[in-house]
């Protein structure tokens with residue numbers, strides 16, 4: 001199987017968040033004295049002391065981006081983005097989807113038609129664009145954008161024009177595409193710092209069934 005074909009199969013079979021970062025939810029022991037770590041080993045938590053295994057800011061923001069991606073209706077690639085300010089406040093979140101008022105039941109989600117108008121590429125708004133458009137603050141100057149996939153050249157222009165100064169991305173899987181090269185060139189000229197995210201947790205899990213809400217404080 002050629003690299004191109006195997007990549008397509010991978011694209012089709014696994015969603016981006018499944019292949020890059022598993023986001024589910026688990027009882028990590030916050031409410032009990034006995035809990036299990038990721039290897040299943042039982043550990044006892046000291047309820048008199050501050051937790052040490054809380055999510056650090058970058059982990060939290062990237063997890064928010066991946067959670068947002070779960071809203072995407074793109075059957076192949078779900079991407080989320082989260083923008084934060086210098087006070088670690090979330091000021092914008094977005095995921096890839098069709099423009100407001102343009103039915104995602106009618107517009108195409110395929111990517112292989114010989115007719116460009118019958119592919120999603122003509123219509124879909126990228127996660128970064130939506131995060132910028134959804135901003136809940138006056139401007140995004142000096143902000144950081146967390147995103148699953150390295151931004152394309154069109155989003156790079158928006159990121160630069162919005163005044164975002166840092167991009168933290170998970171995957172650079174399209175690094176050989178001209179669009180990625182153009183993004184990198186523009187980011188470098190505009191002084192936007194790009195940093196690949198190295199996860200500290202291989203899993204961030206939320207398991208609603210496992211959470212014991214009957215804690216007495």
Ligand SMILES: Nc1ccn([C@H]2C[C@H](O)[C@@H](COP(=O)(O)O)O2)c(=O)n1
Nearest residue numbers: 076077079096124126127149150151
């Ligand atoms: N940085 C990115 C890269 C891609 N997207 C979106 C655009 C499409 O909906 C999908 C890519 O589709 P594929 O060619 O993998 O079938 O991901 C984005 O929002 N941000």
Ligand SMILES: [Zn+2]
Nearest residue numbers: 126151152155
């Ligand atoms: Zn883009």
